[in-house]
Amino acid sequence: MRWNLKPKPEASKIDTLKKALQVDDIVATLLLQRGIDTYEAAKTFFRPSFEDLHNPFLMKDMDLAVSRIEKAIADGENILVYGDYDVDGTTSVALMSSYLKTRIDSVATYIPDRYDEGYGISYKGIDFAHDNDFSLIIALDCGIKAIDKISYAKEKGIDFIICDHHRPGKHLPDAVAVLDPKRYDCEYPFKELCGCGVGFKLITALASNQGQTVEDLTEYLDLVATAIGADIVPITGENRALAYFGLQVINTNPRPGMKAIIAEVKKEELTITDVVFVVAPRINAAGRMKHGNHAVTLLTETDFNLAAEYAVDIDQFNTDRRETDKRITEEALIKIEEYNEQDHFTTVVYNENWHKGVIGIVASRLTETYYRPTLVFTKSGDKLAASARSVKGFDVYDALEACSEHIEQFGGHKYAAGLTLLPENYNAFKAKFESVVKEKIDPKLLTPELKVDLEIGLNQVDSKLFRIIQQFAPFGPGNMSPTFMTQNVKDTGWGKCVGEDDKHIRFTATQSFADNLVCIGFGLGDKIDIIKNRRPFSIVYSIDENHWNGNVSLQLKIKDIKE
Known part of the structure; x- marks a missing residue:
């Protein structure tokens, strides 16, 4: 791996921020590297607020979308909520349909079959809408390039509202409204919303017509946070605030379907990383192995006992998915080598x-x-x-x-x-x-790049630094967990490979008698020779906690080791 040490900010800027925030050099440097250079910016970073969210009507066509939906509600039209079969799509459909059902009964959902219809809006889906008297389709996480299909729907008397976040082509579909912050003519201040995020902005705009604010819609944020994590969008700007509050909902009052998934994996408190690796794969597995409808059914169920039954099925889909992708990966690797x-x-x-x-x-x-x-x-x-x-x-x-x-x-x-x-x-x-x-x-x-925030000594790693770094969360693209480098460390002599097939490495790093720290390197078992015989080596790592038998201690999660 290429170790790339980020440039250190100017000493004067570090000093100014240190004094403003009453923090040390390390914390001030980490904040400046994330573009946080004032007390106010730090306050926004550490204490996300609903006030950080932009007015949804700043998004191009939002007024047209709201107007058309309000007309459909007033006239009692049948509304079809249509979305992709992945996590972003199914959470978007769950969010939009759940909200609309608080306003009107005649709402249904549609997820295309991955194998029969493929990605995005399908002619089959439009025919379904026409045959069942749906006059309005709200498409989420898809549609930005479905020019021919939107025209086909128009010929059948069906209006479309598109909520997408993918890059548009040269021309936009002829829909009633096209909500996409990546539109070239859209001046919405934040461009990196996921599909569910765009859907949330739409229900925020609709709710504002009813005298409601974002605070009245927090129950939907468990879905938004899940989509943000799963779709690997930057956790900066609005996404940071949405993920922050969404995680609070996930951990304190999640919808029954989300609660049922969490119960299956027996995790007390979830981070955004847990959402990415625990919740999202299960939701995704429905569309991968069976049908995305299963995910929407789970996420919209209001009875926990029923949701728990659906979650068992979802968990089985995920088990099947793991076995299938492992086998195909092995076949692909053989093909590449051959x-x-x-x-x-x-x-x-x-x-x-x-x-x-x-x-x-x-x-x-x-x-x-x-x-x-x-x-x-x-x-x-x-x-x-x-x-x-x-x-x-x-x-x-x-x-x-x-x-x-x-x-x-x-x-x-x-x-x-x-x-x-x-x-x-x-x-x-x-x-x-x-x-x-x-x-x-x-x-x-x-060659893979490993970005390093800062070089420090082991004696600078302590519980106070770890506690402050925890407050940098939620982590993700644009705000990754801080990564440090320390040179000239040695193993105390007890380093060894651990895990199945000796895949991992565990050792205690030291620079002096006072700063021994336990290290775990997942997937780094092949580096064992570098640390032998008390030879000096360099490490790149993040700071973590180890929980074992009721004891909690600091440990370093090693990302790479070099002689």
Whole structure:
């Protein structure tokens, strides 16, 4: 890994912030690196407030969306809430439908089948709406590029409101309203909302017409926080406030479906990391292995006993998903080795029998292994479907755009996207994608980067620093947990490999007799030789707590070790 030590802020700025906040050099430096340079900015960072949220009517077309929904409510129209089958989509549908049902009874939900309909708005979904007399569809986490489908709906007399956060194409769909902060003509101050976040802004705008404020809508924030964590959007600006209050709801008064998931995993208090690795995979597993409707049903259920039954099913879907993605990952790794694909600038693999529901996870695992922009293809009807994942610093969406002559349909973000193409175009696409990436990528991006906030000594690690760092949470893109580097440490002599297949490493680092700290390095068992024989080495780590037999002690979570 490339260790990249962040530039240290100017000494005068550190000194000024230290005095303003009554903190030490380390804390002042960490805050300045996050763009927090005044007392007021620090207050906003450490004490998120609902006042940090922007007026929803600053978003382009919000007034049109609210007006059309209010008309539908007043006229007793049938409203269909439509969303994608992933976490962001299903939480969005749960949020919007739950809110609308407090205003009108004639609300239904629709999640497309991943295998039959594919991603986003489908003709089948529009036909369902037409056959069942829905005159308004509110689409969440999808729709920004569904130009032909929106036109088809219009011909059938169905209006669309789109709430999306993906990058738009050159033209927007002809919908009643298109809410997307990434619209080129949208001046909304915060561009990084997830789909559920855009949906929350819409219900905030609708509620304001009823004399309600954001505080009256906190019950929906467990869904928003889950979507923020799962969709890997920056936890800065509005997302930080939404995640902060959403975690409070998750840990104090979650909806029955969320409570049932948490009960299945037996965790007392969840962080955003727990949401990403514990809650989100279970919600996602429904759409991957069975149907996204199961997730919406769980998240909208008001009876806990019923929700608990649904959660058992969801947990089984997740178990099946783990087994499937492990098997496919192993098959993909063999395929890559056989054809020397690891020598390329990209990783592109295909097997017509791979499960479409897990190819995104497999793409992520392959990216972790070979650290290349990665595409995993499988057969989907008469086409090939793929999930794309990228390496830090490289825009895979732009790369796909450069290959668009070979693609039927694509969409997504800088680091994750999806596409379909005709089987006869696969080889041409694969060659073009390799060529585009080879030409555009900075070769250093093909080696994983480990960003280090600050170099410190082990004697500077204490409980007070840990307590302050805890207040930096919730962590995520744009506000990662602080990472430190310490050079010239030694193992006290008892370091060893632990875990299945000696995959992990555990040792006690020391720089003097007074500053011994227990260290755990997950997945770093192969570094054991570096720490042997009391040779000095360097470590990069985050500060953590170890809970064991009722005792709590500081420990370092090691990210990498070098001689």
